[in-house]
Amino acid sequence: MKKKATIVSVIIGILAVAAIIVFSAYRSSESYRKAKAAIQWDCSVTCTEESTSAKYVITYSDVKVLSKTGTLTIQNKNDFDIVVHLLCEGEQEVVSDNIPANSFYSFTNVTDKEYTVGIHADVGVATDIRVVVYDGKDTEPYTK
Numbered sequence: 378m379k380k381k382a383t384i385v386s387v388i389i390g391i392l393a394v395a396a397i398i399v400f401s402a403y404r405s406s407e408s409y410r411k412a413k414a415a416i417q418w419d420c421s422v423t424c425t426e427e428s429t430s431a432k433y434v435i436t437y438s439d440v441k442v443l444s445k446t447g448t449l450t451i452q453n454k455n456d457f458d459i460v461v462h463l464l465c466e467g468e469q470e471v472v473s474d475n476i477p478a479n480s481f482y483s484f485t486n487v488t489d490k491e492y493t494v495g496i497h498a499d500v501g502v503a504t505d506i507r508v509v510v511y512d513g514k515d516t517e518p519y520t521k
Contacts, residue, residue, distance in 0.1 A: 416512035418442050420494040424504045428497065435462055435495040436506065446513040447488040452481050454507035462495035463487065483514055
């Protein structure tokens with residue numbers, strides 16, 4: 378009887394260690410990161426007018442974004458650089474640095490305000506500008 382109790386204890390210990398390993402692997406996985414960044418918006422736009430040296434054109438998305446984490450992360454899914462503008466009624470516009478092609482930029486301190494996303498890129502008229510906005514710092518890696 379004592380031998381069975383020892384075997385059961387060893388099996389439970391092995392299962393517990395296996396569960397810890399599986400949980401640790403999941404927390405470092407892409408699906409866990411996506412679940413943490415589950416709130417996302419496709420703010421892609423089509424360039425409505427070409428910028429010139431005398432005219433800086435911003436194309437605004439129809440999508441409204443609202444951060445509950447205090448951080449909005451922008452994913453530039455293009456082969457060219459962009460600048461993102463966050464516009465909130467009654468607030469000063471917040472502007473990103475230049476966001477290089479295929480990279481990310483995070484706005485902080487943007488909690489509980491609804492923003493309209495505006496995008497500037499030095500591209501021609503009718504060029505699609507692909508942008509995803511995430512609530513939080515965790516994002517999925519860029520894939521074309």
